[in-house]
Structures are given as C-alpha cells and as structure tokens.
Amino acid sequence: MQTFNGLDEFEQAVGSHLGYSEWHTVTQGQINLFAEATGDHQWIHVDPEKAASGPFGTTIAHGYLTLSLVPKLVWEIYKVDGLSMGVNYGSNKVRFPSPVPVGSRIRAGAELVELTRGPNGAQATVRITIERDGGDKPVCVAETVSVLVP
Template identity: 45%
Template sequence: MKLQDLAGKIGETLGTSEWMTVDQSRIDAFADVTEDHQFIHVNPEMAKATPLGSTVAHGFLTLSLLSKMLETAVEKPQVAMSINYGFDKVRFLSFVKSGARVRGHFRLLEMEEKRPGQWQQKVEATVEIEGETKPALIAEWIFQHFG
C-alpha cells in the first residue's frame, strides 16, 4: 500500500489483529525486564485476595503488545523506513487478567505529508479483551514514514 493511498482512508478501520494470550509467564517476563514486581502482577495468591481476583498484566505490557498486533492487522506501507514517533494519548481502561486474550483494532485518524517523502500517521489503537465489553486501552499512536 502506498502512503498516498492511506490519506484517503482517514476515519476508516485499517484492521484487527489476531488474538494474543497474556499468560502469567509473559507477565512475569515483563516484570523481570522492567523490574516492576508489584504483587498484583507476579503473586497469584496475594492478587487473588484483592478485588481484582487474580494477577493482571502491567498496563505497559499491554501497550507494548501493540507492535505485534499492528503487524498482524495492517498491511505495511511501501516505504524505506517507518519509526514509532510516540503517543498523543494513552488511557488504560480495564485490567487484563492473567490468561486473558487480547487483540488490537486500528483506525486511521490522520495522515499528513510533512515534507516530500516524509509522512506522519496517527492511528487510534484499541485493545479489546475477549469476553469483556470495556477495552483494556485506547491510544493515539503516531508514526513517521520515510521514502
């Protein structure tokens, strides 16, 4: 897909990812990498005694899964290079309990040619939790594409 073609798709859904399981081993590995070992993430017995009822994924773990979700949901544009430029907005709306499955929905919000050969794209990313009505998160994700 050419970047110019995306400019005509503002407001449209770009795709939905495959389901991904967020199991305890993934949560534990993320805790190790980030050194965030809060008990609600890594101690099933203690977490069971909270109103959550089980361990939950770190919000940043769920956010970090967006890259893989996008890869399975959206056709990559034909460019020399794309970079993650950041987020305008991120909201964590629901907990992702250990063992839950999540997937991403991606909708194009903006597509602007900043200079010849350089485009900036903003995508609304919503992470759905299987069987839940409220999403895990909603974010406005910005990319820059070159050539």
C-alpha cells in the first residue's frame, strides 16, 4: 500500500500509477448475495447448471458486483493521511470489457488522473482497472471521482 502524507503529496502523484491490490477470488456465494441485494437473478449469474451450457461455460459475476468491489480493492492500493473523510462523488466512465467467471481471481490497479482543489478539499479522479488472472482484457475499467476533505 502506498501512503500519501496529505493532499499536497497526493497531488504530486497526478499522472502516476499508484499500485495494485491483492488478488481476490470471486465466489458463487458473493454472486448469489449480490443477486439477492439487487434483485438481479439472471441465470448467467445464479444458475450454475444452466450456465454450464451457456456462452461462458459457467456463471459469471454481475458487472456491477465487480464495480462494487472498487472501494475494497482501492483501500489495499493507497491511502491519503490527514483527511477527515473521503466521499464517493461518482464515476465519469465505467466499462466491462470482459466477464468474470465464478472462481476467477481479480485485482485492481489505480492511476491518479486528476486532482482539483476546492475551498473544502479536493476532487480526485482515479482510473481503476480491474483485471482477471490469466485474462487478456480488463474486466472493469472505471474512472471514479472522490471528494477528499482534510
């Protein structure tokens, strides 16, 4: 994990790759819980028997499940000391170029794209790229925006 000592030091990292998270295995249990939480019970996610003969040969994680793991993964990559809070503001872009089959190992990489100062802190734009172990394309690319308050 990379630790920045306040916004000034974090701002110096604009344009830099901040590192990678640990690898995490996506389980059918996670997929099922996400389906319950969101009401998205599409068979490609929750029916292993039917999914075995489907286009992916197994169940796959919901795209938004993959996106929902961003906070967990990013917390393993970097932190900014001296903040009273950080709040998710939104995303500029989100894409799911490749599926996440159940049992896949995924990790995130992060790049600080922009940091804009304001009267009450800063707005940070970070490009998150989630990759699958052995995959040839990312499974999720998201440009996230956070408000950082000292």
